[in-house]
Amino acid sequence: MKQQFAVIGLGRFGGSICKTLSDLGHEVLAIDINENKVNQYADIVTQAVQMDSTDEQALRDIGIRNMDHVIVAIGDDIQASILTTLILKDLNVPYITVKAQNDYHERVLAKIGATKIVHPERDMGVRIAHHLLSKNVMDYIELSPDYSLVEIKAGEKMVGKSLLELNIRAKYGCNIMAIKSKDGLNISPKAEDVIQKDDILVVIGANKDISRFEENEGA
Ligand code: ATP
Numbered sequence: 001m002k003q004q005f006a007v008i009g010l011g012r013f014g015g016s017i018c019k020t021l022s023d024l025g026h027e028v029l030a031i032d033i034n035e036n037k038v039n040q041y042a043d044i045v046t047q048a049v050q051m052d053s054t055d056e057q058a059l060r061d062i063g064i065r066n067m068d069h070v071i072v073a074i075g076d077d078i079q080a081s082i083l084t085t086l087i088l089k090d091l092n093v094p095y096i097t098v099k100a101q102n103d104y105h106e107r108v109l110a111k112i113g114a115t116k117i118v119h120p121e122r123d124m125g126v127r128i129a130h131h132l133l134s135k136n137v138m139d140y141i142e143l144s145p146d147y148s149l150v151e152i153k154a155g156e157k158m159v160g161k162s163l164l165e166l167n168i169r170a171k172y173g174c175n176i177m178a179i180k181s182k183d184g185l186n187i188s189p190k191a192e193d194v195i196q197k198d199d200i201l202v203v204i205g206a207n208k209d210i211s212r213f214e215e216n217e218g219a
Helices: 012-023 035-041 056-061 078-090 103-112 120-133 168-172 207-217
Strands: 004-008 027-032 047-050 069-072 096-099 116-118 137-142 147-153 175-181 184-187 200-206
Touching: 004 012, 012 027, 012 035, 027 035, 035 047, 056 078, 069 078, 078 096, 078 103, 103 116, 120 137, 147 207, 168 175, 168 207, 200 207
Parallel strands: 004 027, 004 069, 027 047, 069 096, 096 116
Antiparallel strands: 137 147, 147 200, 175 184, 175 200
């Protein structure tokens, strides 16, 4: 369903969210205090507005309360990020995602009641580090400090075998959620599905189990 989003702060992070949501057909209201940034996004989003998001009346006037989801992507000015989030919360915006600069910022945002707090630079650093450490790991998403979702290249040993034969859950305690192959994406593969050469396995589980699986079965 088409949703209405507002993105406050049009730096690289906020800007790329605006562009992606617009490309996916959603209505996006883009807000920045800097007029140049606003002009840059005027042709990409539904509406681009120059304003200071710490101005409560201005946020009311723009109809921010009608948004399904507001993303606060203000970076360096932590005070502006916190104040904006507080106002959005007071205005009962149903879903507020905020970019945190550091752990203290995150703790304050959590106390105020931000729905979701993201650390794009930190999270991307973790993903890239995992990718650098292993040639088998194509992508990595941390679900909690102990659990992850990882894309792993299937090793030679696995090719031609079914999931039943490989018995991964019993051997390693992790689950294959999907298989990406040249034929497409196989979500929730069945026990009899066979691994092909160059398949990528989407694996979910405890980090220690995934590491063991990757060391023994990866490419
Ligand atoms: P990125 O890494 O995403 O490029 P950043 O973390 O360096 O960004 P900033 O450039 O500090 O973040 O802030 C992002 C945007 O937020 C900037 O374009 C800035 O003009 C805008 N911004 C800062 N304060 C406000 C405010 N009070 N109201 C609206 N926009 C604001």
